[in-house]
Amino acid sequence: MIQTYPVDSAGGHSFERWHLDVFGCPGCKSNLVPMDSVLKCESCGTVYSVLNGIPSLISPDTALEMTAGHLPVKEFYLFERYDWTKDSKGLEYIYHHTRRAETWHYIEKLLPRDGIVLDIGCGTGLITHRLATIRQKAVALDMNLWALNQMNGKPYIVKAQADAEMLPVQDSSVDMVIATEVVEHLENPETTLQEMLRVCRPGGWLVGSVPSTNSIWKMRQHLSMTCAGNEPFHRNFTRNEITDLWHRVGYDGQIHGICFGLNWLWTVQK
Template sequence: MTRIFARRATLRRSVGLLSDFRYEQSDPDRFYGALAGDSLELIEDLYAGMTGQSLDGRTVLDVGGGPGYFADAFRRAGARYVPVEPDPTEMHAAGLPSHGGIRGSGMALPLRDDSVDICFSSNVAEHVPEPWTMADEMLRVTKPGGMMVLSYTLWWGPFGGHETGPWHVLGGEYAARRYARKQGREPKNRFGVSLFDVGASDGLRWARSTADGELLAAFPRYHPRWAWWMVRLPWLREALVSNLVVVLKKR
């Protein structure tokens, strides 16, 4: 089912995204704009690969939708885009319209069972204390035959500590204290509060064991297609995969 997206997964795409990712805090419009476009292409391609259909008329739930950068991209594709975000400050951080947004926790989604065609989350699981409770919730609200996509940053990868990296490999608390000492302010992503140690093996174990979904694919989100083999190597993937995507079909 990854065949369509795999054609996009080139070295040129990887380099372009890495270039934009440097601007997460200094120029969030650039960072989130690039991520929104890439997220749309990811979901469009995976859904087409699974169903042979487009996003037109489909309800897409974005768990951890943040300040709304993804909304325009998905709505232009004809999808009914619904973001869920627990922090009202985050929802309005960019000054973008939040029409249709829902305030709520990913670990207790305020939606009924089997209510959306596609449920996805981009770079959120590492920011919640119970990521697999969130994953269970994402499957719960997805319709039978629908698609769930969870994409998250791995702790031992180069971006696991976010702005405190690469020092996070010596310990999350150490990295946070070092950042505060060097920058004169607390990091946005505080280890143990809004940033947690989540690995590739954790996500793969959950995806293979859940009774509610069928694991269709698992691959590194930002790597070129020729590097996807890294996911198959238990120790290597924790450091080199960087961001893992798991794709499930709701049973």
């Protein structure tokens, strides 16, 4: 088992040693140290705030770009209000929970029971809740603080606000990386795949999914009761496109059709 013990808190918020063994500066990837009400990079000195126990680990440059309106796609997900675990009804509810069940089937077979899982773009915890239920140590990342605040899971889940294209995670520090329904929202998906590979330990697994090009997705705004309908960027993938995406970062993934053919799920071993 991974040893855990309390570390001096930031602003009264306790961080365990395993949290700090994973968290890293999004810029230089070095260790972060709790100091008063912040986390500070021990290498470059950048300071990151902690609010309600959730560190905001977005690089200052990215934060400034969003504030200036230069990154509309990222900015959109800062303020989105979408709760897959509670809001969806009818067909949408069936879809989300079928997708979770089928995704969990693959995750469960590969889970590192004594290791740490990274859940990127966790949202309100559709997958993260399952990890907490089985007492799996996990780091849950999302751009959206509102979504992170909807999710509990202590003491097994630690949360942070983060950018998927610049993960605030140290090199080779987690045993599995999960990214379900994330890549389709990214303008530079190869960057995030490279980041996933960087943070995963050799022999670890990467599991994720994207929407397929099934024609039913054209009816998304009409069938969904919670779809915002104004996303600035959203991409659907063919099997070949998601296969080629992994090839471009140097890996062959196993690509599985799930959820009535609406999604492609990958399993990749580093």
